Amino acid sequence: MLIKKLPGWVLPESAATPEAVFRNRRALMKGVAAGAIAAGAAPLLAGCEEEDAISQAAAAEDPTADLYPAERNESLSVSLPLTDESITSTYNNFYEFGSHKQVWKAAQALEIRPWEILIDGLVEQEIRIEADELIRKMPLEERITRHRCVEAWAMTIPWTGFPLKNLVDMARPLGSAKYLEMTTFSNPEIAKGQRQTFYPWPYTEGLTIAEAGNELSMIVTGAYGKPLAKQFGAPLRLAVPWKYGFKHIKSIVRFRFTEERPKTFWEVIAPSEYGFWANVNPGFSHPRWTQASERDLGLGERVATKLYNGYGEHVAHLYADMPQDRRLFM
Ligand SMILES: Nc1nc2c(c(=O)[nH]1)N[C@H]1C(S)=C(S)[C@@H](COP(=O)(O)O)O[C@H]1N2
Numbered sequence: 123m124l125i126k127k128l129p130g131w132v133l134p135e136s137a138a139t140p141e142a143v144f145r146n147r148r149a150l151m152k153g154v155a156a157g158a159i160a161a162g163a164a165p166l167l168a169g170c171e172e173e174d175a176i177s178q179a180a181a182a183e184d185p186t187a188d189l190y191p192a193e194r195n196e197s198l199s200v201s202l203p204l205t206d207e208s209i210t211s212t213y214n215n216f217y218e219f220g221s222h223k224q225v226w227k228a229a230q231a232l233e234i235r236p237w238e239i240l241i242d243g244l245v246e247q248e249i250r251i252e253a254d255e256l257i258r259k260m261p262l263e264e265r266i267t268r269h270r271c272v273e274a275w276a277m278t279i280p281w282t283g284f285p286l287k288n289l290v291d292m293a294r295p296l297g298s299a300k301y302l303e304m305t306t307f308s309n310p311e312i313a314k315g316q317r318q319t320f321y322p323w324p325y326t327e328g329l330t331i332a333e334a335g336n337e338l339s340m341i342v343t344g345a346y347g348k349p350l351a352k353q354f355g356a357p358l359r360l361a362v363p364w365k366y367g368f369k370h371i372k373s374i375v376r377f378r379f380t381e382e383r384p385k386t387f388w389e390v391i392a393p394s395e396y397g398f399w400a401n402v403n404p405g406f407s408h409p410r411w412t413q414a415s416e417r418d419l420g421l422g423e424r425v426a427t428k429l430y431n432g433y434g435e436h437v438a439h440l441y442a443d444m445p446q447d448r449r450l451f452m
């Protein structure tokens with residue numbers, strides 16, 4: 123079994139979150155804004171400028187830059203303060219580029235054009251389409267979205283993208299299709315994490331067809347009114363905000379319709395900790411930590427976690443006939 127091959131130091135979805143390091147950096151950046159900069163802090167400040175430069179330049183030269191900012195969908199937006207981009211774009215999970223939170227820099231090595239997407243499996247006809255063509259076909263909108271990692275941290279991010287349902291409709295799945303599997307790129311040359319062969323690369327995730335068709339399910343192509351930064355999973359990633367963050371697969375290259383429930387990346391690694399459904403629920407703790415509350419990385423404080431991450435009115439009906447046990451919420 124794969125998990126036996128994992129070295130002892132690998133804690134899937136790391137139990138230890140380097141928040142202290144990250145908070146210090148944030149405090150420093152605030153200090154910088156206030157003009158209270160100590161001489162010793164200069165190297166870190168340089169780091170911040172470099173990071174802004176990368177994100178601005180990359181966004182400007184993106185071939186879809188003209189599509190942003192897109193109009194906001196207020197009815198599917200939460201009314202919470204946005205988490206600052208300087209936080210959300212420097213605290214990421216993207217195991218292809220490392221298992222720490224500061225992967226944003228390594229992720230800049232990802233080549234995001236050309237980017238061909240394959241739509242196959244139980245569909246009328248297989249489709250191969252360039253990301254730019256797909257993005258230009260679809261109705262882009264902005265949604266202020268809650269983003270809750272299974273590690274119990276949370277952010278509020280202005281995603282831009284299109285309803286996953288539009289892609290499903292375009293694919294024309296056969297009646298026998300019950301699930302949609304999504305797969306991330308595979309390129310160990312640039313993604314050093316993919317050289318760690320004890321992980322079941324490439325990263326995969328899955329949804330039922332009903333979940334994929336839910337109005338909340340979104341293919342994200344941008345954030346903060348710009349094309350998506352690489353560390354967020356450019357050129358396109360998933361957002362299913364009632365589910366834990368690990369369902370939000372990044373840098374997707376393939377959508378496959380299938381009759382059988384796909385095994386997902388984290389489910390293969392640790393099935394007793396990360397299941398297929400992964401709906402947010404404060405009432406069912408992770409085997410190694412509580413899910414009752416989360417650290418809001420923007421506010422810098424712990425807040426109570428909500429059932430379905432607060433999106434119950436949109437999605438609770440999907441699970442009404444299922445046993446409301448741990449499996450639905452891990
Ligand atoms: N391909 C890929 N997708 C991924 C991951 C990953 O390691 N690889 N991490 C997941 C996890 S655990 C989380 S919490 C979110 C993080 O998204 P963010 O970095 O945009 O906040 O991405 C998810 N998608």
Ligand SMILES: [Mo]
Nearest residue numbers: 271272367368
């Ligand atoms: Mo996560």
